[in-house]
Amino acid sequence: MTSTHPPSSAPRPAGFGLVLVLGLAAMVVSMMQTLVVPILGVIQRDLDTSTSGVSWVTTATLLSAAVFTPLLGRFGDQHGKKPTLVGVLVLLAAGSVLAATTDSLSLLILARVLQGAATAIFPLALSVLREEIPHERLHTAMALVSGTLAFGSGLALVGAGLLTQGAHPDYHRVFWLACGLAVLALIGVLLVVPASRHRTGGRTDWLGAAALAAMLVLLLLPISQGHEWGWTSGRTLGLFAGSAATAVVWVLIERRVREPMxxxxxxxxxxxxxxxxxxLLVGFAMFAQFLGVSYLVQMPEELTGYGFGASVLRASVEYLLPTTLVSLVAAQFGGMLVSRIGARMTLVAGAAFGVTGFAWLTLQHDSTPDVILAGMVVGVAISFGYAAMPALIAAGVPHHQSGIANGINSISRSVGSAVASAVITSLLASKTIQHLPAGAPPLPEESQFTLSFVLAGGAFLLVALAALVGLATTRRAGGQEAHAVSGAATGSVPATGAGSVPEAVAEQAPAR
Incomplete structure (x- = not known):
């Protein structure tokens, strides 16, 4: 398909301001995922709802992200990244205002649906970087923007904890914080992000978009609610079966339409x-570390024999914030590694850090320094993974498919996080300590935390396997690589469809 705005020979000059603005926007995205975690109890009490009712405050955002991220990523490819970014940030600000002013659970869930659309900001931001940043700085810029995701998750936890301290916590303040950051990011995008030069135009594949959205909703809904409904209940199994059937329908639609989503x-x-x-695996491991450490350090040692009796705020500031800060710093080194040893080997290095960090947590989690330092090692792993994946996507698709490709990758991480939440929650609830004092709530045995960390370390082992085997460089006869990453990343790959995608782009050789 011919672009309505043919690409020029080189990206326009772009400075630190563009990376800063897009990093801020990406940070706001990640904040929406974890912002409500510390305040779910406050929301449940203030709105006088049940545990299953308040769980929709998080589920609504997850489902909304699944629906809107690929659709808006494709829309940005077709009609321009900047106007799509602006529209998404307006939705985010509107949702934040609604959440900050309502005392209705239904309206709060609607607000969270609007906030969930913000997940599309991240793939759109990466597409802007690919279009505007010179190749020699592209990997570092992508890594820095990706690194703000982990930082935003930690900042949201700390901010929510601080804003709801005191005898009378008010959850509305947390959403006013989200609104302020959304407006700040919106102003930055309007002032700094240039108009898109690559627009494919064409029709929107509404039927394919609806089928994809239905498949993801039918998949994520039982994953997020299965611990409430029961994993073998008819509702849970029926939705999983419906997701599989809808996936088949979606593939058939996309293979038949002229301009597929x-x-x-x-x-x-x-x-x-x-x-x-x-x-998907990195998303699983990241959320397993977040949930596992958060719950572990809050366990009352006098009742369980393990844990540190930390408050929600202390758990966020003392045990989780160091991980997020290290992730932000390590993002710079991740971008450098991508340029020097290639995205594939950077992903392998990240997986090695991940296995090390979770092995540490598995074997030694009975002291504060061990938990913090092991978490920081995991933070490096996550940062390197986030640095490598956008480079691999950029190398694997032409310009006109960047938005949708990065959108699908974002959804894969969201699915991994949802699976981690379901698995860790179910594990901790499946084996509880016997002989607790009367009136004490059920508390998990320490072995369940150990098993959770083992599973997360196993996820990073699979990441290494995917990088070493699945992303191994394919070579043509004669021993030459099919394509260099630099050609794909700068747009020299012909944008004529997936058939023009290079056969081997998972590994970038060091500059010679």
Missing amino acids: VDMRMFVHRPVLFTNIAG
């Missing part, structure tokens, strides 16, 4: 496929 050849193209698998 997702080109199936791109979707199953080896570098893209295995990068998305890695994204």
